[in-house]
Amino acid sequence: MSAPRAVITGIGEAAAAPDDSLETMIFRAATAALTDGGRVRADLDGIVLAASDQTDGRAISSMLTAGPAGAYLNDEINVASSPGHALALGYMQILAGTHRCVLVSSWGKSSEAVGGSAPAERLSAEPFFERDGGLSDLGAAAMQAGVNRSRDPERAAAAAAAVVAKNRPGTTAAEVVASALVATPLHELEVAPEVDRSFSVLLERAADFAGAPALAGVGWRSDLGRVGERDLVGLPHLTAAAADAYARAGVADPGAEVGSWHLHDYTPDAEILAYGPLGICAAAEAFDHALRGDDRVNPDGGSLAGVAPFGGPMRTVIEAVRRAREGRARFSVAQLSTGFAGQFQTVAVVEAAA
Amino acid sequence: MSAPRPTRPVAAVGVGQTPFGPTREAPTYVELLQRAAAQALESAALSIDDIDAIVLALAPESLMGVPHAERWCVEYLGAAMKPVLRIQTGGATGLSAVEAGYTHVASGLYDRVLVVGADRVRESGDAQKIFNKIWDPFYERGLPLTTITMIAMSAVRYMHNFGMTEEQMARVSQKAHHNGVLNPNAHIRREVTIEEVLESRYLAWPLKLLDACPQSAGGCAVVLSSADAVDRKSQDPAWISGHSMAGESYYIGDRLELSERGYDYGDAEALAAAAEHAYAMAGITDPAAQIDAVETYASFSPVEIHNAEALGLAERGTAGPMFEEGRFDLDGEIPINPSGGVICTNPISVTAMVRFVEAVLQVQGKAGPHQVEGAKTVVATGAGGSHQFFNVSVVTSEEPN
Amino acid sequence: MSTTTQTEPFVIDQHWDLTYSHTADPVTATFLRTLRDEGRLLGIRCPVCERVLAPPRPICDRDFCETEGWVDLELEGTLELFTVMNLQIAGLPEPPYVLAYVTPVGADTAIAGFLDGVDVTSVQAAAGELKLGAPVSIKLRDERQGRISDLYFELDR
Numbered sequence: 001m002s003a004p005r006a007v008i009t010g011i012g013e014a015a016a017a018p019d020d021s022l023e024t025m026i027f028r029a030a031t032a033a034l035t036d037g038g039r040v041r042a043d044l045d046g047i048v049l050a051a052s053d054q055t056d057g058r059a060i061s062s063m064l065t066a067g068p069a070g071a072y073l074n075d076e077i078n079v080a081s082s083p084g085h086a087l088a089l090g091y092m093q094i095l096a097g098t099h100r101c102v103l104v105s106s107w108g109k110s111s112e113a114v115g116g117s118a119p120a121e122r123l124s125a126e127p128f129f130e131r132d133g134g135l136s137d138l139g140a141a142a143m144q145a146g147v148n149r150s151r152d153p154e155r156a157a158a159a160a161a162a163v164v165a166k167n168r169p170g171t172t173a174a175e176v177v178a179s180a181l182v183a184t185p186l187h188e189l190e191v192a193p194e195v196d197r198s199f200s201v202l203l204e205r206a207a208d209f210a211g212a213p214a215l216a217g218v219g220w221r222s223d224l225g226r227v228g229e230r231d232l233v234g235l236p237h238l239t240a241a242a243a244d245a246y247a248r249a250g251v252a253d254p255g256a257e258v259g260s261w262h263l264h265d266y267t268p269d270a271e272i273l274a275y276g277p278l279g280i281c282a283a284a285e286a287f288d289h290a291l292r293g294d295d296r297v298n299p300d301g302g303s304l305a306g307v308a309p310f311g312g313p314m315r316t317v318i319e320a321v322r323r324a325r326e327g328r329a330r331f332s333v334a335q336l337s338t339g340f341a342g343q344f345q346t347v348a349v350v351e352a353a354a
Numbered sequence: 355m356s357a358p359r360p361t362r363p364v365a366a367v368g369v370g371q372t373p374f375g376p377t378r379e380a381p382t383y384v385e386l387l388q389r390a391a392a393q394a395l396e397s398a399a400l401s402i403d404d405i406d407a408i409v410l411a412l413a414p415e416s417l418m419g420v421p422h423a424e425r426w427c428v429e430y431l432g433a434a435m436k437p438v439l440r441i442q443t444g445g446a447t448g449l450s451a452v453e454a455g456y457t458h459v460a461s462g463l464y465d466r467v468l469v470v471g472a473d474r475v476r477e478s479g480d481a482q483k484i485f486n487k488i489w490d491p492f493y494e495r496g497l498p499l500t501t502i503t504m505i506a507m508s509a510v511r512y513m514h515n516f517g518m519t520e521e522q523m524a525r526v527s528q529k530a531h532h533n534g535v536l537n538p539n540a541h542i543r544r545e546v547t548i549e550e551v552l553e554s555r556y557l558a559w560p561l562k563l564l565d566a567c568p569q570s571a572g573g574c575a576v577v578l579s580s581a582d583a584v585d586r587k588s589q590d591p592a593w594i595s596g597h598s599m600a601g602e603s604y605y606i607g608d609r610l611e612l613s614e615r616g617y618d619y620g621d622a623e624a625l626a627a628a629a630e631h632a633y634a635m636a637g638i639t640d641p642a643a644q645i646d647a648v649e650t651y652a653s654f655s656p657v658e659i660h661n662a663e664a665l666g667l668a669e670r671g672t673a674g675p676m677f678e679e680g681r682f683d684l685d686g687e688i689p690i691n692p693s694g695g696v697i698c699t700n701p702i703s704v705t706a707m708v709r710f711v712e713a714v715l716q717v718q719g720k721a722g723p724h725q726v727e728g729a730k731t732v733v734a735t736g737a738g739g740s741h742q743f744f745n746v747s748v749v750t751s752e753e754p755n
Numbered sequence: 756m757s758t759t760t761q762t763e764p765f766v767i768d769q770h771w772d773l774t775y776s777h778t779a780d781p782v783t784a785t786f787l788r789t790l791r792d793e794g795r796l797l798g799i800r801c802p803v804c805e806r807v808l809a810p811p812r813p814i815c816d817r818d819f820c821e822t823e824g825w826v827d828l829e830l831e832g833t834l835e836l837f838t839v840m841n842l843q844i845a846g847l848p849e850p851p852y853v854l855a856y857v858t859p860v861g862a863d864t865a866i867a868g869f870l871d872g873v874d875v876t877s878v879q880a881a882a883g884e885l886k887l888g889a890p891v892s893i894k895l896r897d898e899r900q901g902r903i904s905d906l907y908f909e910l911d912r
Contacts, residue, residue, distance in 0.1 A: 019778065019781050019784065020780060021492075021777070021778055021779055021780035021783065021813070022778075023780065024780045027814050041819035051442070053414060053421075053442070054421045054422070058491070062443060062444075066743075067603065067604050067814070067816035068814055068816070071601050072816045073600060074600070075598065075599045075600065075601075076443070077450050077453070077599070078443050079439055079440065079441060079442075079454070080412070080422075080440055080441070080442035081424045085439035088437075088439065089439065089457060092463060093461075095462060095463065096456075096457050096460035096462075097460070098457065109778075111776070111778065112775055112776060112777055112778065113776075121421075121422075219437075221435055221436065221438075222435070222436060222437065222438040223428070223434060224428055224429045224434050225426045225427070225428050226429065236435065237434075237435055240435055244437075248463070339425045343428075344425075344438070344439075491775075491777045492777070492779050493783070493810045493866075493867070493903045494867055496847075496903070496904050497854060497867050497903065498840050498844060498847050499854070499867065500844060503840065503854055506838035507837065507838050507856065508836075510836055510837060510838060510887070511887065514887040514888075556878040557841055557842045558838040558839065558840050558842060558854075559838050559841070559878050559879070559881070561838075603817065604816070605864065606836070606856065607809075607835075607856050607864045607865035607866060607867065608808070610835045610856070610858065610865055611863065619835075619836065
């Protein structure tokens with residue numbers, strides 16, 4: 001007996017206008033995805049959100065955001081740990097056969113939080129040992145970059161600058177290294193800036209909708225919380241998440257079979273460190289690969305061009321679906337991460353319709 | 355909304371709950387998680403290495419004081435390298451987390467899933483201050499909207515519609531406290547008389563102190579398993595035969611006119627919607643006849659009254675006198691909250707999971723002094739948001755076919 | 756020498772200082788500005804279900820569509836819900852006082868606000884004075900800030 005297969009029938013995204021509230025921004029992305037999929041809200045039998053209360057400034061954000069995301073009288077669940085996890089749960093709901101039509105939404109409105117998402121993110125540091133030690137999202141990312149580059153400082157810095165120039169249209173490598181140091185070794189242009197965005201992805205069963213790309217496999221794994229105890233460079237949890245996703249999707253040789261990779265490059269080092277675990281190239285060759293430039297990786301610009309706080313990595317899924325719809329390659333891959341230095345990693349494989 | 359049947363049956367094969375109590379005396383958040391998880395694993399005769407994925411139940415973290423505490427807890431659950439995700443649906447979180455765990459197994463991707471959570475309510479002072487921040491920032495902050503006042507107003511509406519009395523509410527509280535004495539895990543364990551409830555100070559009319567839940571700390575966990583992975587020699591499975599969730603409009607002011615079902619803000623409309631769907635999955639056509647006991651999320655006494663109606667155990671507007679007559683007592687026809695319920699224990703992140711765990715213990719015959727004899731079909735419910743999200747789980751000793 | 760030892764818990768105090776700047780959508784903004792500057796109460800209609808929503812919102816969550824069509828509401832309404840607050844919550848007034856929901860004439864949904872003018876010396880007596888369905892005046896404060904607290908309610912006597 002085969003389980004239902006998940007397909008992505010609609011995608012939507014919305015940037016906030018100056019007079020958009022958080023709720024109207026979410027509504028526009030949700031409506032766009034439904035329209036794109038030829039559905040109306042009444043067709044939904046479930047909503048999955050990735051709502052972060054601290055990012056949104058609401059103590060139970062999903063109370064207010066569920067409605068604009070389509071939840072009225074529906075089954076609604078908030079997977080508040082990561083947009084990748086929300087996608088994973090929606091995927092499992094289709095496979096389980098309990099749902100036929102699910103709208104998965106995530107967002108971030110940086111303009112709502114004074115100081116951006118950093119102050120709230122900082123509070124997720126473990127309260128007894130790490131918070132008072134000054135840990136922050138930026139600090140963790142910087143330490144990761146530091147370890148990464150310590151292996152070959154000059155080449156790594158050049159590789160990082162090259163990735164930024166690739167992912168951030170209109171930026172040159174020289175401008176990157178000339179920008180101010182914000183947290184060594186990271187320069188200002190090496191840190192993804194925050195924007196306001198909402199994303200929605202409509203999932204259905206393959207049996208109900210021919211001709212849509214499949215969400216062929218999703219894998220997700222978690223590392224420890226304490227930054228000091230993790231392998232920030234080897235990223236074994238990303239390797240495992242990718243292995244899960246590839247096995248589920250039937251991808252045997254990622255380097256050969258995947259046409260495009262959409263990664264959450266919160267820093268250029270985050271992208272470079274993902275090459276090995278995702279099978280883009282061998283880990284030992286990652287710097288060279290970055291220096292040569294791979295136009296399959298973040299071909300539509302990366303998070304380095306601007307990413308919404310918390311919910312922003314869902315952009316990688318939207319891009320993967322667009323590429324799959326073009327049908328030039330069989331698979332496109334999205335990688336989402338959340339938490340200090342990517343504690344939670346999710347990999348999603350999208351397969352073009354036959 | 356469709357009601358397709360899931361492809362794989364799912365059972366709870368182990369449960370754990372720590373003794374609930376005041377936060378200032380409780381272990382740390384991560385220790386509570388560990389203890390609850392350890393108990394559930396032990397009762398399932400499994401180790402953490404046998405667990406394929408983990409679901410964390412964590413409601414507003416402003417209550418226990420560490421945002422995105424799912425990041426912190428990975429190490430303490432032995433969860434490094436495993437798939438871990440976290441669910442947050444306000445008060446309904448504990449049962450939404452069970453539903454998410456159920457989805458993991460029913461999807462076919464995982465055989466054994468640990469669902470776990472904990473809370474330390476009052477870590478950050480009075481929870482009501484935090485519950486004042488859940489409301490619309492443009493139209494409602496700055497007003498005294500909190501969980502207490504939202505329920506008080508629902509009770510006022512129900513009283514206006516059906517003549518419910520404060521005495522009937524007090525009778526619910528008296529029943530709850532009596533049952534709590536029989537539950538070694540309950541936070542509040544003392545008998546109260548109806549007079550004591552009526553004389554306790556008003557919080558927000560008509561709710562009085564003894565009509566209300568405490569602010570509790572503690573942990574809770576469940577091990578879910580696919581049917582194929584159940585070990586009949588060492589495990590005693592309790593089956594999830596039906597499960598559903600429904601949510602109403604957030605806006606209280608929109609829920610005043612009668613709905614299609616004939617409900618208004620005095621009732622629990624979305625609970626009735628969720629129950630219908632869950633009952634359909636479980637083959638329950640006559641709730642009052644087929645359900646042996648109910649563990650329902652009611653943080654205040656009037657909520658149990660309208661919940662009983664939403665769950666199909668009484669016609670709308672009639673449950674108040676039934677509580678007075680003892681129909682829902684521990685030795686009544688359909689015991690409601692034999693554990694003492696939320697009025698005795700409210701560790702918000704897991705309160706709805708505790709309902710599920712108590713339902714499992716009942717059908718396993720392991721509930722101890724508050725066991726409902728012969729219980730084979732027990733319903734557990736959760737509630738969250740502006741009395742807005744409701745989930746329902748039907749737990750049975752028989753495997754669904 | 757005492758034979759019982761009780762270790763003092765080791766406590767770390769934390770204070771969260773997070774500031775948020777919530778942007779109002781144009782519908783909400785118009786309502787609050789009009790209330791503040793013109794002393795008028797506005798509702799908005801959903802084109803599908805035709806309910807007049809008060810306070811107005813940009814989206815009808817039932818029909819999942821944008822609302823349109825402003826409606827001037829009367830400063831009179833009906834008492835739908837209330838409670839007499841007896842609990843002190845940080846940042847809110849000293850109890851007792853009354854919180855209420857009132858449906859303005861012309862609207863299909865109710866607005867929340869403080870209800871003044873009821874003798875609250877006894878919580879129970881105050882509750883006894885309040886009957887659902889009673890007519891209520893919607894009053895505007897002389898100095899308004901563009902917040903829902905610019906309005907409050909009083910029973911019509």
